[in-house]
Amino acid sequence: MSLEALVQDPTIPAESGPVVSAPYNESGFNSSVMTTYGRYPIAIERGAGCNLWDTEGREYLDFVAGIATCTLGHAHPAMVETVTRQIQTLHHVSNLYYIPVQGELAKWLIDHSCADRAFFCNSGAEANEGAIKLARKYAHTVKGIEKPIILTAHASFHGRTLATITATGQPKYQKNFDPLMPGFHYVPYNDFEAVKNAIAELDDGEHGVAAIMLEALQGEGGVRPGDVEYFQQLRKLCDETGILLILDEVQVGMGRSGKYWGYENLGIEPDIFTSAKGLGGGIPIGATLCKSKCDVFQPGDHASTFGGNPFACAVALTVCQTLEQEKLLQNVQERGEQLRAGLRAIASKYPNQIAEVRGWGLINGMELKADIELTSADVVKNTIAEGLLLVPAGPKVVRFVPPLIVTAQEIDKALVAVEKAMATATK
Ligand SMILES: *Cc1c(COP(=O)(O)O)cnc(C)c1O
Numbered sequence: 001m002s003l004e005a006l007v008q009d010p011t012i013p014a015e016s017g018p019v020v021s022a023p024y025n026e027s028g029f030n031s032s033v034m035t036t037y038g039r040y041p042i043a044i045e046r047g048a049g050c051n052l053w054d055t056e057g058r059e060y061l062d063f064v065a066g067i068a069t070c071t072l073g074h075a076h077p078a079m080v081e082t083v084t085r086q087i088q089t090l091h092h093v094s095n096l097y098y099i100p101v102q103g104e105l106a107k108w109l110i111d112h113s114c115a116d117r118a119f120f121c122n123s124g125a126e127a128n129e130g131a132i133k134l135a136r137k138y139a140h141t142v143k144g145i146e147k148p149i150i151l152t153a154h155a156s157f158h159g160r161t162l163a164t165i166t167a168t169g170q171p172k173y174q175k176n177f178d179p180l181m182p183g184f185h186y187v188p189y190n191d192f193e194a195v196k197n198a199i200a201e202l203d204d205g206e207h208g209v210a211a212i213m214l215e216a217l218q219g220e221g222g223v224r225p226g227d228v229e230y231f232q233q234l235r236k237l238c239d240e241t242g243i244l245l246i247l248d249e250v251q252v253g254m255g256r257s258g259k260y261w262g263y264e265n266l267g268i269e270p271d272i273f274t275s276a277k278g279l280g281g282g283i284p285i286g287a288t289l290c291k292s293k294c295d296v297f298q299p300g301d302h303a304s305t306f307g308g309n310p311f312a313c314a315v316a317l318t319v320c321q322t323l324e325q326e327k328l329l330q331n332v333q334e335r336g337e338q339l340r341a342g343l344r345a346i347a348s349k350y351p352n353q354i355a356e357v358r359g360w361g362l363i364n365g366m367e368l369k370a371d372i373e374l375t376s377a378d379v380v381k382n383t384i385a386e387g388l389l390l391v392p393a394g395p396k397v398v399r400f401v402p403p404l405i406v407t408a409q410e411i412d413k414a415l416v417a418v419e420k421a422m423a424t425a426t427k
Contacts, residue, residue: 024055040384047074050403050410052389060384063402063414064391068219068251068363071278071319071328073403079281082318083311091311095303102308105317112260112320114269115289119297120308122284124250124276125159130288130302131213131246131272132163136183137296139210143242147182148210149202150246153189155221156214158248167213170221185209189218190226192233199243211244211272216262219251222397223358223365231266238271244294247273250286251363254278255323255404258333258361265360278404281319285312328404332361335406339364342415343400350422355396362404365397366418374425382421388414 024043043055050073052060065073072079093099106118119130132150139148150167152158158167165173166181174180185202187194199209212234218224238245247270252262256278263270271294276286285308306312323329340357343366347354353374356367368374376392376399383390383398393399402410 127274127286157220388417
């Protein structure tokens with residue numbers, strides 16, 4: 001099929017059958033790719049909208065979306081058009097030159113958030129590295145803190161680089177990778193007294209708390225929303241002390257919560273925040289955003305070869321504009337309510353297995369009871385057998401993060417699959 005035909009008729013990939021129809025040779029893959037992931041025995045070949053097809057022609061409803069990343073689903077016509085146009089025009093030049101579409105993307109993000117400035121990189125971890133560097137430089141140059149400390153939360157997730165596994169308050173991600181980065185300290189999430197106590201304890205004239213870095217809703221940690229009162233108290237404390245409030249919006253941002261940014265659900269504004277996952281709709285891009293008072297970077301302080309290249313920025317700008325044009329925030333709110341209502345109805349049929357259903361917009365978790373053997377991985381295995389892809393968020397929480405274009409019928413279809421999966425699990 002010619003590229004032109006693909007662009008002109010975006011329905012073509014959805015209607016044509018799978019290209020290959022054979023079981024995938026997993027052992028060949030496993031002998032050449034490092035075994036850093038536990039993979040499901042499925043090889044995905046093609047996608048359209050919220051559907052995926054594997055190499056054996058099986059169809060799946062995709063409520064993983066590349067882990068909260070494929071904002072517009074798969075093969076969205078607007079993305080196909082932009083990718084095609086941009087690769088034919090200009091895909092990469094480096095930041096030695098002005099990249100107009102990078103400026104346009106920054107402008108869109110600033111116009112639709114509390115930020116004044118943006119720096120572009122390639123992933124969530126890298127966006128958080130940028131935020132950490134920014135906060136440390138601010139501490140040294142503005143606040144005069146010799147050894148700045150960043151508070152982060154237990155059960156948080158901030159990425160897999162050395163600084164971000166240190167920031168991540170979960171020992172399982174840090175094991176065997178020590179020595180970890182100095183300058184981090186953990187507090188329980190949604191506990192304001194713990195933050196106040198830590199600030200007082202850590203300040204010894206040399207060390208001092210420079211920033212508090214949190215997720216507005218903890219994603220990997222089990223889909224746990226932040227408390228409004230907690231975040232408002234933190235904001236006030238930060239205003240009074242000059243400590244920076246950094247929000248990691250990598251998973252909950254970019255419309256997933258039903259608002260553009262997770263912090264909008266908490267009635268506060270961060271000083272610095274980060275974005276990645278949903279920003280490029282599946283094309284790698286990350287961003288560190290901040291208020292102008294925190295923009296202490298000067299030429300040479302921070303950089304990324306690929307960061308903000310024309311290709312990634314053009315696609316991300318298309319994702320942003322499509323969110324707006326297709327009124328997807330409203331869809332996220334409505335479909336999220338529909339999903340939670342449906343999951344709660346299932347929970348009422350399985351009171352001994354399901355403890356709680358919670359979330360914002362289209363980031364939702366179904367938590368299983370702690371005192372039973374059933375795990376989130378068991379439930380996910382069963383839903384996959386029913387043609388529904390889901391992903392755990394920890395051992396007891398099943399996570400639902402479909403593309404933001406998901407329809408009411410697709411939500412209903414997913415609920416049927418979850419109900420069948422629960423029936424199988426409790427047989
Ligand atoms: C996924 C995630 C990251 C890491 O993003 P990568 O692109 O994998 O580096 C950081 N923070 C949060 C909240 C995430 O969900």
